[in-house]
Amino acid sequence: MRPLTLDALNQQLQTVQYAVRGELAIKAEVLRDQLKSGGADLPFDKVISSNIGNPQQKGLDQPPITFTRQVAALTEYPALATLAPNAFPEDVVARAQELLEDIGSIGAYSHSQGVPLIRKSVAAFIEARDGHPSSPADLFLTAGASAGVSLLINMLITSPNSGILIPIPQYPLYTAALAQHHGTPVPYYLDEEAGWATSVPSIIDAIKKARAEGVEVKALVIINPGNPTGGVLDAPTMEKVVKVCEEESLVLLADEVYQDNLHDRANQPFTSFKKVVRNLQSPVPLVSFHSISKGVSGECGRRGGYFELVNVSEEVRALVYKLVSVGLCPPLSGQIGVDSMVRPPKEGEPSYALWKKETETIHKALASRTNLMAQRLSALPGVSCVQSPGALYLFPRITIPAKAIEHAKSLGKEPDAFYAMGLLEETGICVVPGSGFGQRDGEWHYRLTCLCPGVEEYVGKLEGFHQAFLKKWA
């Protein structure tokens, strides 16, 4: 018997990188276990996982929306409507009944594309958002946005020469999916000086460069609001992006999972690519992704989301249907979470007041933490941080002293990974180095979520570590 070793396994998969749950996150778990067991002498009393946008994580304490959880509990155990009649508002009982009539039991497989009633709710949500029709037939509910992104990338890659344009910095799901499905990432650079703006000339340059290298560029990924940058695209830029896709025959993959995380809604609103494509009457094939993991919902653990196909032919849709069918159906608990997200209580309904209070509290807290963190980080020597108008993150740029760079390299580490490991070991704060998202050569960043409780104490730790780091490596 020959033992099973890495060389006998798919080599392509071994190139996959996913920094968000990489070396630092693994180390953070080790430290957390050490604290729990009590034996370790560490310079902090808790580990804060700022490496992943996980709002309801223990210690971050973004509470779930009560309406969402009440509907979920009643669909899990419908007898509660009778057993505990006073525990649920009327509109929750009605919603659960309506869902159960269509679904039957949430322990049953649904339609491969997702429960028809819930797809109707999503279509109504999209229509209200964009002012353009949406059809449940073009909607595919998914286990979070990641599952859909991975599927679409798999479909678009026809050979190792197939390229997909991805922003730099990017969310590493894209490079991971490209590695897994043996495609070529075609990087285009976001403009940090312009608040991480999407630069159309940079996209065109990237296309030219890739073609010169023999890459067939098939699709363009836009993350809006941006991850890790928090940038929000304005409508004129989006129109230019759609025009580029038309001219270059690109499929547009719009990762719009942070569409409800906006810190300055009046001045920097979210516009969907669906709306822009329809306004322009453009034929660009578009796939738009959304999720219940972010926004005020923050229901990462349910694994729910959807994508909408726009300007996609019936035969391509049938192929998508066949492929999702092999996975049977998205989790029902996630699907029901999607329904609650796209169809929240309306004014006048019993659950409305509490829902409004809860969502406003979350929006306000996130905006105020993001602003405060960006200001305080920018005030540090050698740090500049774009004041992000959207998403859950900041992506400060850090100047790392030459001595520290040298030392990091002698350890075989990226300098920003070395910085982030120091931060974790000194403060218990786990962030992700910029090298995990991509950045220009010679630049260093890290991504942190804006989800901590006790922001003053938290920022104080970031400041203290940075000052000491500069001093140590001066």
Next chain:
Amino acid sequence: MRPLTLDALNQQLQTVQYAVRGELAIKAEVLRDQLKSGGADLPFDKVISSNIGNPQQKGLDQPPITFTRQVAALTEYPALATLAPNAFPEDVVARAQELLEDIGSIGAYSHSQGVPLIRKSVAAFIEARDGHPSSPADLFLTAGASAGVSLLINMLITSPNSGILIPIPQYPLYTAALAQHHGTPVPYYLDEEAGWATSVPSIIDAIKKARAEGVEVKALVIINPGNPTGGVLDAPTMEKVVKVCEEESLVLLADEVYQDNLHDRANQPFTSFKKVVRNLQSPVPLVSFHSISKGVSGECGRRGGYFELVNVSEEVRALVYKLVSVGLCPPLSGQIGVDSMVRPPKEGEPSYALWKKETETIHKALASRTNLMAQRLSALPGVSCVQSPGALYLFPRITIPAKAIEHAKSLGKEPDAFYAMGLLEETGICVVPGSGFGQRDGEWHYRLTCLCPGVEEYVGKLEGFHQAFLKKWA
């Protein structure tokens, strides 16, 4: 702008076939919609989806286990413990509290491998089942067994020449995953005359034939109890299978999702491959898959399951960890379903009596329906049906009259697909033709689930259609 057409998409994915949700299932949905809208004049008043093992599906009415749903509802909405103190037995409240202490909120991402506490429960379940140790570190919770199978096949395929042995007939997930990841299925035939027994000589023949054709045979899939056959392997055969894997350096992929669906437990018990491998002190790398979708749990919609790695090195396990991390985590609702499945109420606990009654009722009903259906089908002219001791299905063999075969071929259809379409259109019963699972040339079968209510009426419809079909095409 060039529109997005199939020729611009991954050709390999277009070869994927998944009959369980194929042409017949799609037609069944159309008929169901026609019945709903009331306009159609159809010779039946309901569509019965016998094409998929979906116990809690509307109209099939296998009820969920109350304990499972009570725990689920309390973890969704923990305030219920206070709001509705009399709605939950004490052991349910305690279980939900224990889970929430480890998980925090079920709206948070968990560890990529699954909640540590739940992996501990699974390890204890495996140890009690097999009498051999199991480590939570070797366990990966999944979104149903399918997600795990697909991942492992992806990992094992290093080139289009990589082959994986699959039983014929097989569950089409295997050929679908092989097509998706561009590997080669290496079929070995189960022995219908011996009750769908797994034939070790047939496995060895298949390996020889594949190698002669230049295929590198990397792994062996065993489905036990069988899908679609319902066959259950005996321990001596399993030992021989493990020996073959040793001699031929094969990874053993054991699909054991039906391990709790046994209709004659005393005479045809389930033995896990983990137990056999450990009893033999064999070094064979084994991946064993389990799921909450089948058994008495029947919680398909939650998407929960796990796999255990046995005799797999630390570096391979680290690769699996990295790959599952890209998908973030399995659905929490599925994970909690796994906990309820592997850790049901114990004798003496408040929920035990009801749990016992519910599970015994499900086991008994399934066994009696399976036996009755197999007997009655076997009594039909031109039909033989193995009396399956396990799983949820029967796979009767049908003799199709020459004229019907000719007619089917003139329509470009497989004869058994033609038969199944007739059955659907005449009776509203949706089954899957044997051609969707694989069978010997010139043989015809179909797979039906044993999950219908009103078995007498149901079997009467099967009988009536078959008689009329024979008469029509005599």
